[in-house]
Amino acid sequence: MRHAFARCALAVVLGSSAVVATPWLAAAVENRPPDQPARADLRTGDAPCASGADRAYVRRAPVLSATLRDPDPVPPPSRARLTAEFEVSWQDAAGERQVRSGRTGPSYIDRPVTWTAPEDVPAATEVSWRVRAFDGTAWGPWSSDGATGGCAFVVDKERPARPxxxxxxxxxxxxxxxxxxxxxxxxxxxxxxxxxxxxxxxxxxxxxxxxxxxxxxxxxxxxxxxxxxxxxxxxxxxxxxxxxxxxxxxxxxxDEGSKPVAHWKLADPAGSTEASAEVGGRPAAAGGGVTFGAEGPARTAVDRATELDGSAGAYLSSGAPAVDTGKAFSVSAWVRPDEAGRAMAAVSQDGTGTAAYRLGTDGDGAWSFALGGPGGTVVRAKGGTPESGEWAHLTGVYDAGAKTAALYVNGRRVDSVEDAPAPAGSGAAQVGRALGAAGQGANWDGRIADVRAWSRVVVSEEAAKLAGREAVRTGHWRFDEAAGRTSPEQGGGQPMRLGGDALIRHDDQACDPLDPECGPGNPPIVGEGELVLDGAGDFAATDGPAVATDDSFSLAAHVRIDPAAENRTMTLLSLPGENTGLATLRYTPERRAWELTLAHEDRAGAETTTLRADGARRGVPQHLAVVYDDGADEVLLYVDGSVRARAPFHHMWRATGGLQAGRAPVADGWGEFLTGAVDDVHAFAGAVSEQEVSAMAVEG
CATH class of the missing domain: 2.60.40.10 (Immunoglobulins)
Structure with missing residues (x-):
């Protein structure tokens, strides 16, 4: 009985094991053919499967691809168990059906498999193709079976005619x-x-x-x-x-761009009652809130401006339209708001119940170029930040062909709006106000100068030229000579005073031949001499500010760090205030980099913005430049004539100290003394261009 029971139990166990352990054997017995390749999984080259008028056109015999699938489970780890057979066919010139086919090796399920059509497929003939899969036991249906239909292509090797x-x-x-x-x-x-x-x-x-x-x-x-x-x-x-x-x-x-169709300089003498028309023939009559004879934007050819007091009488009007607003047009002006927190119109043209266009400030604190659309709608391009008491140049552009409205601030495009409808406005051009639902309003509080209008698009290069402000050199120290411990400024301005043991070294100066900083093997960087600093309290500085830092300014200098200098932070140029440094351009040894640090206010421990340019080299002359563009609220750091770093900066303030070469203000006085040579220092009122920086860089 025990033996019979044991045999029975063993049979049960083995039977149970067979059921649990061999599902793949059971599946193999019940093998089903691979799926029919789906039309969506077939491609002729880069094109989807198509036939008839939608068939693919190719320049050569294409690569055909298909993704194959099998309804049966696949035993891991191998999934490469399907073989593809591709077939192409066509009718030859005699009407005989030609067939070519080929098989691929085992392919992965759910992944594309490819086959290149044979080179003997004819050109200018429709070629059909199809594919099917084989799982080692059974073939699946062709992709063209049933209502699916085949794929087709035509090889076209002929170039189209030149247009x-x-x-x-x-x-x-x-x-x-x-x-x-x-x-x-x-x-x-x-x-x-x-x-x-x-x-x-x-x-x-x-x-x-x-x-x-x-x-x-x-x-x-x-x-x-x-x-x-x-x-x-x-x-x-x-x-x-x-x-x-x-x-x-x-x-x-x-041809060159056409001249403005209207132009009021607004440079008329004090006491005038109207603005003379440079172009267009219609002077602009002034309201009671207008005063002529104000000063225009500095460093421009626009030397005079008109003052408007923001009252209802703060306007000028020609009594006629300046442009046809149904076509392309542009309008520009120099503006200086005395109030930056409300919507004000610098230039506009009357439309139907509202202004056809309006150039000025928006109520949310941005410059704006607005177009009055149908039904009282307004399309507005806006950007940049108006600042009370600061000049800016605005250009608004409507491109009727592209249906775009664009706004340029200080020569830079700050916004462009698509799908802008042509504004309807055949009313009078206005300076200093705009028509709204309640009548004329949004009167300008501040100054306006040089208003222009064109019956075309003003392009980017023109907008930049209109807004150009010349960079004026305020200091140039060549360090070719020194008298009484000072080195003169080339234009007769304030000299640089030499501090500590700083000296001017000349190319022909006698010195210790073992001194690496002297001798014919290491001539001055630029010209006949250079400023040499020993890092132990040496510097050169002007007694007063070299630039007004609350407006655009630029600084530049050549420098050569002593190759034997200690591994420490050293300053090339700095602009001190009363409590901290506004701008410090220094060498940092950790990354062998040049860094420009800008303090947000004249306060010890103030927040700072830092720009960094890697690649500082000791023992090799390099040219450094710092450019602050007040119009763009941007600071740029140049190394050897190329922009290496740039950052927005909205916190500029006026530095009261003199320009420092070779040191910077620190918590307990002065520090970060430079060991090396400084030469050809420049200071400018205004932002110099990249071309001007490059020219200064090659002087060395």
């Missing part, structure tokens, strides 16, 4: 045509009926693509020239297979 190009606004006739800021329409057409798109390059800019409304049809594209001179647009026709035509080059001549 023709024309333009009514800018004909290819060797004559000059208007002009910068005036949009033109160009038409391209190809004789090839299979042209699917055109690729054009306008005046050397980035290539653009435009698709015709119908296959083989022409296209039109609109572009706006941003520079004058002989130029061209190149166009290629591209067919469905991606074949490109020969390039067509269309040459035309772009």
């Amino acid at each position: 023709t190009v024309s333009s009514a606004q800018y004909p290819d006739d060797g004559k000059w045509h208007d002009g910068v800021g005036v949009r033109g329409t160009f038409e391209a057409a190809s004789a090839s009926p299979d042209t699917a798109k055109y690729v054009y390059t306008f005046m050397g800019d980035t290539p653009e693509t435009v698709v015709p409304e119908r296959l083989g049809g022409p296209v039109r594209f609109s572009r706006l020239p941003e520079r004058s001179g002989p130029t061209s647009v190149t166009v290629e026709a591209v067919d469905r297979a991606g074949n490109r035509s020969e390039e067509a080059t269309y040459r035309f001549r772009v």
